[in-house]
Amino acid sequence: IRDRYMGDVNVAEARELEVNIKGRARKVFLVLIPPPALKFIGKSYRKLLPELERRLKAPVLIVGKRTIESKWIKAHRSQMRPRTRTLTSVHEAILEDLVQPSVIIGRRIRHRIDGSRVAKVTLDQADREFLEDKVDIIQAVYKKLTTKDIVIDFKQDHVFYNNPKQ
Numbered sequence: 001i002r003d004r005y006m007g008d009v010n011v012a013e014a015r016e017l018e019v020n021i022k023g024r025a026r027k028v029f030l031v032l033i034p035p036p037a038l039k040f041i042g043k044s045y046r047k048l049l050p051e052l053e054r055r056l057k058a059p060v061l062i063v064g065k066r067t068i069e070s071k072w073i074k075a076h077r078s079q080m081r082p083r084t085r086t087l088t089s090v091h092e093a094i095l096e097d098l099v100q101p102s103v104i105i106g107r108r109i110r111h112r113i114d115g116s117r118v119a120k121v122t123l124d125q126a127d128r129e130f131l132e133d134k135v136d137i138i139q140a141v142y143k144k145l146t147t148k149d150i151v152i153d154f155k156q157d158h159v160f161y162n163n164p165k166q
Contacts, residue, residue, distance in 0.1 A: 009041060026140075027058045028141055032065040038097065041062060094142065098138045099152070118149045120153065122155050123152060124155075
C-alpha cells in the first residue's frame with residue numbers, strides 16, 4: 001500500500017472477521033502487517049485508522065502478523081525458540097497492537113469461581129476518546145484470535161516524578 005499516512009508498508013494479509021458484539025453480528029476488518037513495519041505506522045495511526053474506516057465503512061484494526069512456534073519441533077536439538085515466538089509473547093503483542101495508539105498501564109488476571117480466567121486491562125485515560133467506541137470490538141476480536149476473555153477500562157496514569165508544591 002502506498003498511502004500518505006503509511007508510506008511504503010507491505011500488507012501481509014487482510015481479513016474480514018464476523019464478531020458478536022452484545023448479541024449482534026458485526027463485520028470487522030483486520031489488517032495484518034509485518035511487525036517491523038508497525039513502528040512506521042505508529043506515527044500516523046490516529047490519521048490512518050479513520051481514513052481506512054471511512055473507505056471500508058466498517059471498523060478496522062491493524063495487527064502485526066506473528067507466528068507461534070511449538071516448543072517441541074526443532075531442526076536440531078540444540079536449537080532454541082525465540083521469546084517472541086512463544087504463545088504468551090504473541091498474545092501479549094496482539095493485545096498491544098489492538099489497543100494502539102494507547103498504552104497498557106495495568107494488567108490483572110481474575111480467576112472466577114467456575115475456573116475461567118478474565119484479564120482486566122487498564123489503558124491510559126488520555127486515549128479514551130479515540131478508543132472508547134472500539135472497546136467492545138477490541139474485546140471481541142481478541143477473544144476470536146486468542147480465545148481469551150479481556151475487560152478493558154481506562155484510568156489516569158499516575159506520574160510520580162513531579163515535585164510537590166510547597
